[in-house]
Amino acid sequence: MTIPLIDADMKFLKAGSLPDLMSLQSIIAANLPCPEIFMLHEEKFFQEILRLERSVIGVTAEEELIAFSIIRIPGLADDSLGKDLNMREEELIKVAHLQAAAVHPAYRGNGLQRKLTSAHLRVIEDMGYEHVCCTVSPKNPVSLANYLSCGLMIEGLRPKMQGWWRFILHKNILHPNFADMERPVDINEIKIQISDIEGQLDLVKRGFKGFKITFLPDGAEVFYA
Numbered sequence: 560m561t562i563p564l565i566d567a568d569m570k571f572l573k574a575g576s577l578p579d580l581m582s583l584q585s586i587i588a589a590n591l592p593c594p595e596i597f598m599l600h601e602e603k604f605f606q607e608i609l610r611l612e613r614s615v616i617g618v619t620a621e622e623e624l625i626a627f628s629i630i631r632i633p634g635l636a637d638d639s640l641g642k643d644l645n646m647r648e649e650e651l652i653k654v655a656h657l658q659a660a661a662v663h664p665a666y667r668g669n670g671l672q673r674k675l676t677s678a679h680l681r682v683i684e685d686m687g688y689e690h691v692c693c694t695v696s697p698k699n700p701v702s703l704a705n706y707l708s709c710g711l712m713i714e715g716l717r718p719k720m721q722g723w724w725r726f727i728l729h730k731n732i733l734h735p736n737f738a739d740m741e742r743p744v745d746i747n748e749i750k751i752q753i754s755d756i757e758g759q760l761d762l763v764k765r766g767f768k769g770f771k772i773t774f775l776p777d778g779a780e781v782f783y784a
């Protein structure tokens with residue numbers, strides 16, 4: 560059951576929050592339906608990212624960290640998601656990753672991932688980056704719904720770390736795509752089961768972008784255009 564958020568505090572986290580982040584990640588890991596949907600990070604990663612200004616936003620309720628969002632600037636690193644989307648070097652340096660987000664199981668359903676993502680999108684824009692990218696597992700429709708609702712779109716699909724399938728999502732903050740605007744009526748729209756990897760690979764290869772998800776009793780459908 561969701562604990563309603565009456566008094567929560569959202570703020571940038573600093574080095575002192577390392578133990579809280581580690582223990583929240585352990586709770587999240589212990590509650591995953593399958594390990595594939597959420598890539599866990601090492602303590603060293605948290606340590607380094609906490610040193611970078613505005614990279615980690617946390618939500619605290621009743622003096623406990625209950626949610627976080629992390630951004631990372633990959634530059635020209637091999638793991639830049641811009642490379643998965645075939646960006647050229649002059650675009651790669653404008654890429655920011657929504658690297659990770661998670662909410663304590665007891666507090667899910669309060670829209671915290673969306674709120675944290677919106678806050679971090681404003682930070683990324685303020686920092687002067689143009690492209691926002693992230694990955695989501697096709698087995699994680701709730702997270703996909705949240706990122707799509709923030710204007711990111713599915714532009715890639717491929718096996719990433721450990722060979723786990725990931726959608727590659729992208730949003731150009733300076734030049735919004737049609738998800739952010741009123742869509743033309745004659746647009747070619749196709750809906751497909753989120754579990755249909757082959758079908759979505761074909762759509763992405765043909766230049767379709769995933770922009771919406773609807774939940775069904777037995778799964779979810781993604782809309783491409």
Ligand SMILES: CC(C)(COP(=O)(O)OP(=O)(O)OC[C@H]1O[C@@H](n2cnc3c(N)ncnc32)[C@H](O)[C@@H]1OP(=O)(O)O)[C@@H](O)C(=O)NCCC(=O)NCCS
Nearest residue numbers: 597660661662666667668669670671672673694695701702
């Ligand atoms: C993905 C995640 C961050 C979403 O949390 P959230 O922001 O609280 O989710 P929302 O408020 O958007 O929830 C929307 C609905 O989905 C439900 N929901 C949220 N997370 C869920 C989950 N993991 N499994 C099933 N249902 C979930 C909520 O209860 C809510 O239902 P309701 O509309 O009936 O109230 C959270 O599930 C999580 O931390 N998961 C594990 C880590 C993870 O997957 N991170 C994202 C990696 S890309």
